[in-house]
Amino acid sequence: QNSKQLVLLDTINDGFAYDIRYATSNNFLKEAFYDCAACYLRPEVANALKEANHYFCEMGYKIVLFDCYRPVSAQKKMWKVFPNPQYVANPYKSGSVHNRGAAVDISLAKLDGIPVDMGTDHDFFGREAHIDNTSLPKQVLQNRKILQDGMRKFGFETIRTEWWHFNYKKNYSFQIIDFNFECN
Numbered sequence: 528q529n530s531k532q533l534v535l536l537d538t539i540n541d542g543f544a545y546d547i548r549y550a551t552s553n554n555f556l557k558e559a560f561y562d563c564a565a566c567y568l569r570p571e572v573a574n575a576l577k578e579a580n581h582y583f584c585e586m587g588y589k590i591v592l593f594d595c596y597r598p599v600s601a602q603k604k605m606w607k608v609f610p611n612p613q614y615v616a617n618p619y620k621s622g623s624v625h626n627r628g629a630a631v632d633i634s635l636a637k638l639d640g641i642p643v644d645m646g647t648d649h650d651f652f653g654r655e656a657h658i659d660n661t662s663l664p665k666q667v668l669q670n671r672k673i674l675q676d677g678m679r680k681f682g683f684e685t686i687r688t689e690w691w692h693f694n695y696k697k698n699y700s701f702q703i704i705d706f707n708f709e710c711n
């Protein structure tokens with residue numbers, strides 16, 4: 528049942544760059560807690576993201592994926608380390624839109640792979656990552672605007688505290704999915 532609710536993004540489109548942080552130790556838990564670097568999403572979310580990537584590609588960028596569907600067990604691990612609902616959704620309340628296969632953590636890179644400067648790294652939990660923080664270099668503000676404007680065109684919404692996080696429009700009305708990554 529669950530595997531039908533989610534699709535692997537690379538079976539829909541191969542134009543994305545992958546940097547799935549929770550499959551590596553380069554994340555705020557400092558340990559890999561995904562079995563593989565996969566991006567699972569609900570089909571309608573995957574299709575919207577494909578359209579967004581096409582739009583960015585025409586502008587000379589591609590989407591870099593940091594996180595897509597996130598198992599509830601992973602959300603609980605995060606909450607144990609950093610129980611601050613401004614930055615990590617509480618798995619014991621409504622949970623995260625990632626747990627519903629309808630949120631992504633992303634950035635942009637140029638088509639040659641050079642990362643675009645967004646001012647902080649993924650999962651920098653502080654004021655510099657907030658999208659209403661205008662005390663940042665002009666180029667960073669411009670880069671974030673390109674990302675946000677592009678994503679909004681395809682049905683994605685921002686959250687105030689994380690420039691990298693986007694919820695697909697129906698967000699919390701999607702059911703939580705309990706699924707473990709299928710890895711080759």
Ligand SMILES: C[C@@H](N)C(=O)N[C@H](C)C(=O)O
Nearest residue numbers: 614615616623624632692
């Ligand atoms: C943990 C961070 N990458 C993230 O996705 N935060 C939001 C608020 C979430 O947990 O849904």
Ligand SMILES: [Zn+2]
Nearest residue numbers: 630631632692
């Ligand atoms: Zn997120």
